[in-house]
Amino acid sequence: METLNQRINTRFPDNYQAGFNPNREQGRDYGDDRAAAIATASAAVAAALRGGATVRQAAEAGASSIGI
Incomplete structure (x- = not known):
């Protein structure tokens, strides 16, 4: 799950993190994209766990649900 969290942080930074990254658009609001991701x-992870997946499998399901 920590790996999923790191991947989300990289792909969908919060506005504070994005402000310090020179490769990010300064005027863009990343908060909505991050919240949706x-x-x-989270919904994909929960569904996978309810279906009997391991934590690692659930994390991969969550990552694939948002394309990372």
Whole structure:
């Protein structure tokens, strides 16, 4: 799950992190993208765990649900 969290942070930084990265658009609001990604990944993780997946499998399901 920590790996999923790191991947989300890299792909969907919060606005504070994005402000210090020279490769990011300064005027873009990353908060909405991040919130949607976390909601989608969380739902996929929960569904996978309810279906009997391991934590690693659930994390991969969450990552694939948001394309990372």
